[in-house]
Amino acid sequence: MREVVRVENLSFSYAGGVKVLDSVSFSIYEGEFLGIIGPNGAGKTTLIKLMLGLLEGFEGKIYLFGKELKKFKEWSRVGYVPQRVAIDRFHPVSVGELLTSVVGHERRLKDLVDFLHMEEMLSRRFTELSGGQQQLVLLGMALSSEPQLLILDEPTAGLDIHSQEHIMELLRELSQNTGKSVVMVSHNLGALFSNADRILAIDRTLRYEGSVQEAESILAHLFGLHRE
Amino acid sequence: MELLQYDFVQRGLLAGVLIALSSSLVGVFLILRRLAFLGAGLSHFAFGGVALAVLLGVEPFLFSGILTLGVANLIELLRRKRRIGGDVSLAIVFSGGVALAVVLLSLSEGFREDVFSYLFGNVLIVSPYELYLSTGVFLITCAFLLLNFKSLLLMSFNEEMAKVRGIKVMVLNHLFVSLASLVIIVSIKAVGIILASSFAVIPAAAGIAVAKSLRGSLILSALISVLSTVSGILISLHFDLAPGGSIVMVMIAAFTLVVVFKRLI
Ligand SMILES: Nc1ncnc2c1ncn2[C@@H]1O[C@H](COP(=O)(O)OP(=O)(O)OP(=O)(O)O)[C@@H](O)[C@H]1O
Ligand SMILES: [Mg+2]
Numbered sequence: 001m002r003e004v005v006r007v008e009n010l011s012f013s014y015a016g017g018v019k020v021l022d023s024v025s026f027s028i029y030e031g032e033f034l035g036i037i038g039p040n041g042a043g044k045t046t047l048i049k050l051m052l053g054l055l056e057g058f059e060g061k062i063y064l065f066g067k068e069l070k071k072f073k074e075w076s077r078v079g080y081v082p083q084r085v086a087i088d089r090f091h092p093v094s095v096g097e098l099l100t101s102v103v104g105h106e107r108r109l110k111d112l113v114d115f116l117h118m119e120e121m122l123s124r125r126f127t128e129l130s131g132g133q134q135q136l137v138l139l140g141m142a143l144s145s146e147p148q149l150l151i152l153d154e155p156t157a158g159l160d161i162h163s164q165e166h167i168m169e170l171l172r173e174l175s176q177n178t179g180k181s182v183v184m185v186s187h188n189l190g191a192l193f194s195n196a197d198r199i200l201a202i203d204r205t206l207r208y209e210g211s212v213q214e215a216e217s218i219l220a221h222l223f224g225l226h227r228e
Numbered sequence: 229m230e231l232l233q234y235d236f237v238q239r240g241l242l243a244g245v246l247i248a249l250s251s252s253l254v255g256v257f258l259i260l261r262r263l264a265f266l267g268a269g270l271s272h273f274a275f276g277g278v279a280l281a282v283l284l285g286v287e288p289f290l291f292s293g294i295l296t297l298g299v300a301n302l303i304e305l306l307r308r309k310r311r312i313g314g315d316v317s318l319a320i321v322f323s324g325g326v327a328l329a330v331v332l333l334s335l336s337e338g339f340r341e342d343v344f345s346y347l348f349g350n351v352l353i354v355s356p357y358e359l360y361l362s363t364g365v366f367l368i369t370c371a372f373l374l375l376n377f378k379s380l381l382l383m384s385f386n387e388e389m390a391k392v393r394g395i396k397v398m399v400l401n402h403l404f405v406s407l408a409s410l411v412i413i414v415s416i417k418a419v420g421i422i423l424a425s426s427f428a429v430i431p432a433a434a435g436i437a438v439a440k441s442l443r444g445s446l447i448l449s450a451l452i453s454v455l456s457t458v459s460g461i462l463i464s465l466h467f468d469l470a471p472g473g474s475i476v477m478v479m480i481a482a483f484t485l486v487v488v489f490k491r492l493i
Contacts, residue, residue, distance in 0.1 A: 094441035
């Protein structure tokens, strides 16, 4: 299988802080659904931001589609859904405006809107939508450039069970039917274990990398934090 | 209304409308980037610059304009490096500028009046040169916003999503604060240092509070701003009042009306 991301001996600390990530190495392959888990403050968001080139000053190597991060320019191949926080609740932008700001073609816009059933929302303010609807819009924005790699940071946090299942179904469909690699950070272990192909457990260092089944059985030893 | 025939009135109205348009459009993005205080901070900083320029005998607008441009970019740099939040740097710059002006003013009495004229400004005494300046800034504003609308929209929504899409966020941020300082500098001429920020904040706040989209906010902000400016100037002529204060009071009335009206429907 082709490698989409390769991370080698990645270490990182925020300015003046202690190491948040320590010698982390792993790969992400074409078409796989990778779940990333770990306790709060484990460095999951940091890891994702490093892979996306949003943080500077790390040690080690990161390759995207075979190119070293510094030289990587084809950002349309990557879609990113950030942790749904820090959006001003007075921001007036409408869903339609958000989507047209990222979608090149009218056709593509229509496809996306149909795919995610967003017709009703287009003329509404993003901030007036429910959490689940907002997450759909963010997903739509990330999908707009038809990325081969989709990276999502806790896309189901704070959603009810139906919205969670809806999002998970969409992601599963995307990874199975379109060959996209999906990388998802989540504390929602149930959803990850029933949808992901592979699990990465992080707590500053890489604690586990492997199949879902095995992850499930040794999880208690890894953290003891995620038991329901 | 025979006053409308006078050159200075026509010039004042035109300059006022151009400044109103520029600052109301830039103001929407300022507020969305949580830099609503930028106008107040930079214009008061410019006060120190003007005092220094008058004391040194150089052109005050150019001199304080360049200083202000520099400090605006410094604030953006500090914000980016996450050293100091924009609101904190602005508070420091605000008081620093005023402190400098006060100290310089205490040095000599001779130039006080020159400096004080900048505190309140007067859109009815703009020179042709200042009208060109306002036109230039207006054209730059329109070009910048039209060319970068999608990027600015996305950046105001979430900078990291913008970065991942390959948008040159850092460059655009610096260009944007530079544009904002130009706009502030020209509005000092119209309404003075103390009120300059109102042009960038009040109409934009109304637009953001009421409209259903970013585009709608921009249009509403521009509309309120232009209508308030024109009616403020006419009111000031008719009743012989200070134009700057009249414009701002009309703006606040319009803001209140719009927001109350929105509540009712
Ligand atoms: N901007 C920052 N500056 C300094 N330290 C930071 C910053 N962001 C995160 N950290 C620290 O880095 C560590 C990892 O944070 P990170 O956000 O990556 O955790 P996470 O695994 O995503 O946690 P969560 O599950 O709560 O989202 C934490 O100890 C956090 O305090
Ligand atoms: Mg996180």
